[in-house]
Every structure is written in structure tokens, then in C-alpha cells.
Amino acid sequence: AEAKNILQAGLRQTEKFKNLIIELYQQTNNLEETVQRAAAETVQRSQFHFMDSEVQLTVLATEVRKILNHASLIDRSPT
Numbered sequence: 001a002e003a004k005n006i007l008q009a010g011l012r013q014t015e016k017f018k019n020l021i022i023e024l025y026q027q028t029n030n031l032e033e034t035v036q037r038a039a040a041e042t043v044q045r046s047q048f049h050f051m052d053s054e055v056q057l058t059v060l061a062t063e064v065r066k067i068l069n070h071a072s073l074i075d076r077s078p079t
Contacts, residue, residue, distance in 0.1 A: 017042075021067045031074060035061045 020041070025034045035057070043056050051059075068074040 018067050018071075021064050022071055022073065025064075025068055025073055031065065031068070034068075035064050038064055 021034065021038055024037045025031070028034050028037065039057055039060055043053060043060065065074070
């Protein structure tokens, strides 16, 4: 039961993050600005203190591209 609750919480957080990215992109209509805004909201709360902030930003940019590609909001070709 505890594992199920943890997984459900993770899925809720993932969905919340996806919705945040889509909302930010719809506001900016700019991939790089979306990444910067998402970073301002998420990197500070990150629990990945072992990871350099530049690396975190690179990972976040990749996540944002994948979310927006999946939502068909940006071209699937690499940028």
C-alpha cells in the first residue's frame, strides 16, 4: 500500500510538472524562455544538490523539449 501511494504521488507530480511546462510554453511561445522560467521555478527546489546547476539546466531543457514534443507543441526535430 505504501509503495502504491508513493508511485501515485510520483505520477501526480509528473503530471503537474508536465502541465506547468505546457502552460509556460503557451505563455511564452519560446522554448528557451520556457526552460529559463521552468528553471526559476524548479531548480531552486531541486534535491539534486550533487549535480552542478548547469547540468541541472541541461537536463531540464531536455525534459522540456520532450514534454513539448509529446504534446505536439514544438517540432520533433532537434534544436
